[in-house]
Amino acid sequence: MKEHKRVTALLKTAEQERRCAIGDGGALYHALRRRVRSLEVVSPYPNLFARTEYWDTLNPEERSLHTIQALTMIHPRWTFAGLSAACVYRYQHSYSLHDGTVSIASSQGTGHGDTARLHRIYMHEIPRWKCRNIPVTSPARTLIDCAAIPFANALAIYDSALRSGHVTRAEVETLMIRVNCDEAAVKRLLHHANPLRENGGESWVYAHIVDLGYAEPLMQIEFVNLDNPNMPYRVDFCWKLADGRIIVAEYDGMAKYADAGNSGRVSLQAKLDYERRRERDLKMQGVTVVVHLFFEDVTHLERLEAKLTDAGVPKIR
Structure with missing residues (x-):
């Protein structure tokens, strides 16, 4: 579609201000609506607009x-x-x-x-x-x-x-x-609620563990890093049971380390080596089981339940 200078300027200004563009209710609005029909522009809310290419880059x-920024105006x-x-x-x-x-x-x-x-x-x-x-x-x-x-x-x-x-x-x-x-x-x-949980992923996993009726895990428990005592290991979830067993669950353990796809970060092999050393050190300090939980395990609760049950995490209801 032929460039409309006022539309282009309106959309550009909105992007710079991190908001949606606002229609004027007149000719400019109708020009934007035509671009919505041609898929060049999206309208996420009545009278609000953004370039489709730009919108697709946003989470x-x-x-x-x-949308909120524009509606505030x-x-x-x-x-x-x-x-x-x-x-x-x-x-x-x-x-x-x-x-x-x-x-x-x-x-x-x-x-x-x-x-x-x-x-x-x-x-x-x-x-x-x-x-x-x-x-x-x-x-x-x-x-x-x-x-x-x-x-x-x-x-x-x-x-x-x-x-x-x-x-x-x-x-x-x-x-x-x-x-x-x-x-x-x-x-x-x-x-x-616990502010010690470091991110929304941990909160999400914890909530599902509780919903499934398992005993509440301890949070942010530290273990000694035998290779570097100044940087202890902090595990996501930990159960210390009356019979002496210690069960540790880690959510998406590989995500704790650098992205292997980035050449400026550590290699995948280094990550795997670190994971093995970490698990070795945890078991030397009495941890009996380390269970690794991934996103797919939590979105399919039967998988989460199977992993926790196999690891010996007790249910309280």
């Missing part, structure tokens, strides 16, 4: 943030809530949660003419904060609303929020008794 979280009185607020705060979470929907706080319920991509979360009082110059609900309120997300995905958000120092358990508990929410879900998340 789901970045796409949500581009159009609707400065909106307060983003739920997963949208968690995105703005940069709390870790699964990309699978993003479905193109934007969540905002609302004291009036569904608005007339709302698009299907707008989700309003009712609040009698809206605790309006600002993060990165975007209006969002407070961290405590954001966590309460994120309790509506399934436990295995919500736990990463709770862990990340506590790890960031934005909020405390006490603040969430105090707010929980003042608002209408799923108290059981919030309490369960607070009970299991």
Whole structure:
């Protein structure tokens, strides 16, 4: 399609500002819509646009943030809530949660003419904060609303929020008794939340371990690195059983090391050698079993259950 200088400039400016471009409702809007039909441009939300080539380089979280940034310009009185607020705060979470929907706080319920991509979360009082110059609900309120997300995905958000120092358990508990929410879900998340978990992947695996009824593992337990005592091994999950057995589970162990595809990093053989030395040292310190968990094991729970059961991890329910 023939270049439209105003469209090109609009899209370029939006990319530089890390947001979607906004239609003008007139000729420029119609020019953008024609490019949507020709697949040169995408429209992730009504009246918002981005070059398809650029949009394809963004991950789901970045796409949500581009949409939120643009909507902040159009609707400065909106307060983003739920997963949208968690995105703005940069709390870790699964990309699978993003479905193109934007969540905002609302004291009036569904608005007339709302698009299907707008989700309003009712609040009698809206605790309006600002993060990165975007209006969002407070961290405590954001966590309460994120309790509506399934436990295995919500736990990463709770862990990340506590790890960031934005909020405390006490603040969430105090707010929980003042608002209408799923108290059981919030309490369960607070009970299991742990800022010591280093990333969302560990939170996700831990939540599934608990959901399957296994005993809760100890987190971030350290063992001596016999080759370098100044750099101890820290394992992801550890069970120390009454009979003296010690079971260690590592999530996606190979991901802890450099990418073998990068010539500037250590080789795959070096990674494998390190893994063998690490497992040798752990077993010399009483670890009886080391089980390696990968993404596919957790997405297929029967595989996760088989690995944990074979390793001897006890079930408590």
